[in-house]
Amino acid sequence: MASAQLSLSFGQAFVVPARGRHRSSMSVCVPEERLLATKGACALITDSTSRNPLAKQAGDLSVQGFLADYYSTPDHWGAKLSATRVLRSLNAWCFGQSRQVSDGGYVSSMSAMVYEGREAHLFHMGDTLVFRLRGAEFEQLTRDHVTDLGGYRYPSRALGMDASLDIDYVQMPLKQGDIFLFTSQGVQGTLMPSDYVGLIRQDASDLDAACERLAQTASERARERGYGGDQFCFQLVRIDALPEEARDHPDRLYGDLPIPPELDVGERLDGLEVREVLSRTAQSRVYRVCDVHSEREMVMKAPSPELSSRNAYLEHFLLQQWVVERVRSPFVVRVMEPSRPRRHLYYLMAYVAGETLAEWVRRHPQAGLAQRLDIAIQLGKGLQALHHRDLLHQRVHPDNVLIDRHGQVVLADLSACHLRDVDGHRRSRGLLRQVGLTEHSAPEYALDDEVGRRSDQYSLASTTYWLLTGALPYEQPVKELLRHTDLERMHYRSARSHDPEIPPALDDALRRALTPQRALRYRRLSEFLHALRVPEGGSGGSPSRRWHEPAWVWQAVAGVLLVLLVISWLLR
Known part of the structure; x- marks a missing residue:
């Protein structure tokens, strides 16, 4: 039977030994009508x-x-692209968290199935089972x-097990009545x-009861065979009805909406009045707008009207809103929902x-070191x-960073932001070249080398160097680098010369983060930020900082011992 929407039913059952603990998780999500049409169940x-x-x-x-990230992906992304990117991002997070703990790890097998229109998409890692x-x-x-x-069987290719993730992917047509x-x-x-087959078909109308029958029978068989310590979980999903045709509604997809025309102050678009033109570039238009009903002031970003439908930047533009929606930080601009x-x-x-x-730098030439480091x-x-x-x-650059009236820093331009994945480095570098290299770009972008988080570290350090000195750390412009031998001509100019x-320690921290060879920079961005907060051996430290110097510590210890010696002598 065809219907306007996909319809499905599900049931679940868990069995855990008395002394056991949960080590499996499962879930079914059937979202509201709009998301069901665009993203599926x-x-x-x-x-x-x-x-x-x-x-x-x-597992949890x-x-x-x-589920949270998949339903936050752009509507124009298909199930394969959305789930793959979410899984790779989730894998990187789990792998990173596992390295922070000493006992156990955030490693699990996973099977995820997306029911989209008249098709199912299966994503599998490890040894979970789907029939x-x-x-x-x-x-x-x-x-x-x-x-x-x-003698023990361990899952391989599981989520969180390695920095990279190998995903089994299967796409299959659905039929009404599929279960x-x-x-596990x-x-x-x-x-x-x-x-x-027999236990499910016994009464297929009640999927919870069918799962209970499966769990009970599996437990009995396990006890008979002497290995009842295992836990069992069963989840059944039945396709009750399929839509009349596969999802094909371009009018619902942001990617098929027309690019806005050139706008000027006073003009309106979708109930938004342009108050100021903030930027016009070859790739985009940025306007300060006001909602005529709520009077909310917001920033509208739209692609340039000159862009063709096959332009790489236009494809990336559709990713930018999703990027902003995923990140929750007071230091990154937040997305606003239209009314x-x-x-x-x-x-x-x-x-x-x-x-x-x-x-800000032009208006505050007398700002102190502490304020600039903050x-x-x-x-x-x-x-x-x-x-x-x-x-x-x-693309960390002084023109892409905003400072409000309270001194709050906000990253406002995500035009070159890219999801870091296994095979996305070349695409990432190509995107940046189209947007344009800056004097703060890391050398690996100009040399077509692999890029990563340390590339952002370089740009942050270069911007910090400029913020402190008003100059650049190298005389050789990054844009002029043509071959790897050119890196040998890059000689760091000490910030103290400006x-x-x-402090010398702060200069050393900048020197390390600005090393032309990416592998020699700080391993983590947090290490560089710590060096900015606590420049070891720096001059002019605060009293609390000087207290931790070895000389002060030993002098304090000696003073305390002297007082105790005098007290013990007086009490004799």
């Missing part, structure tokens, strides 16, 4: 090893993170990725395919009443917020 299962103390946390965070029951045919859709070590079973590796050796449906391609951001960093650290926190979501900014008040 999702069903997931995760499972970790019984030897992992963080098994439950890993993976399921919740996937399809169609009529009398019962078929396993996933492959087991396991490694045998010391999909999600379960622990069920292996308990039920036969005929058992699954009415948009009829043109643009997105809205909060209006920051302030000035660019370049304008600005640099705030800017670094904005970059950290992006890096935590596996995003590269790629301002002798800069």
Whole structure:
């Protein structure tokens, strides 16, 4: 039976041993009508090893993170692109968190299925199991990725196990009445395919009851065979109705909306009145606008009317709003929802009443070192917020940084921001070249080398150097680099040669973050930010800083011992 919308039902059952603990998570999400039409419904299962103390946390965070981020991806992205990018970002986060803990890790197998229109998209990592029951045919859709070590089977290619992620992807047509079973590796050796079919078909109208029958039978078989310590979880999803045709509604996709025409002050678009033209470039137009009904002031960013439909920047423009929506930080501009449906391609951001960093420096020539370093650290926190979501900014520059009237720093331009993934480096560099290299761009962009978070670190350090000295760290412009041998001609100019008040340790920190060879910079951005806060050996330290110097510590200890000696002598 065809219908206007996809319709499905699901059921679940968990069995955990008395002394056991959850190490599996599962969920089904059927969103509201608009998201169901554009993004589909999702069903997931995760499972970790019984030897992992963080098994439950890993599974729960993976399921919740996937669902939250998948439904935040742009509407014009298909299921494959959306899920793949979300999984890679989630994998990077889990892998990073695992390196911060000493016992266990945020590692789990995962199978995720997206039901979109009349098709299903399966994404699989590790050894979780997904089966399809169609009529009398019962078929396993996933492959087991396991490694045998010391008699134990461990999942391989699991989420969070490695910095890179290899995802099994299968796309398949749906039929009304299809039933999909999600379960974990622990069920292996308990039920036969005929058992699954019989227990599900016994009363397929009640999927929760069917899951309970599967769990009870699997537990009984496990006890009979002497390995009842395993836990079991079962999730069934049934396709009740399919839409009349596959999702194909271009009018709902932002990517098919027309580019706004050139706007001037006083003109209106979708109920937004232009108050000021902030920027006109070859790639984009930026306007300060006001909602005529709510009187909210916002910033509208739209592609340039001259861009062709195949322009690489236009494709990337559709990613920018999603980037802003994913990042929650006071140091990164936030997205604003329009009060009415948009009829043109643009997105809205909060209006920051302030000035660019370049304008601030011109108006505050007497600003002290501490104030300038505070600005640099705030800017670094904005970059950290992006890096935590596996995003590269790629274009840190004084004209892209805003400072409001309270001294709050906000990263406002995400025109070159890119999702860092396994194969996206070349595309990332190409995007930056189209937007344009700046004097603060890292050398690897000009030399077509691999880029990463340390590339943003270089740009932050270069901007900080300029903020402190008004000059650039190298005489050789980055744009003029043609080959790797040109890096040998890049000689760092000490920041102290421009301002002798800069502490030597701070100069050394800048020198390291600005090393032309990316691998020699700080391993983490947090290390560079710490060096900006606490320049070891720096002059003019505060009393609290001087207290931690070894000489002061030993003098204090000696004074305390002397007082105790006098007191003990007087009490004799």
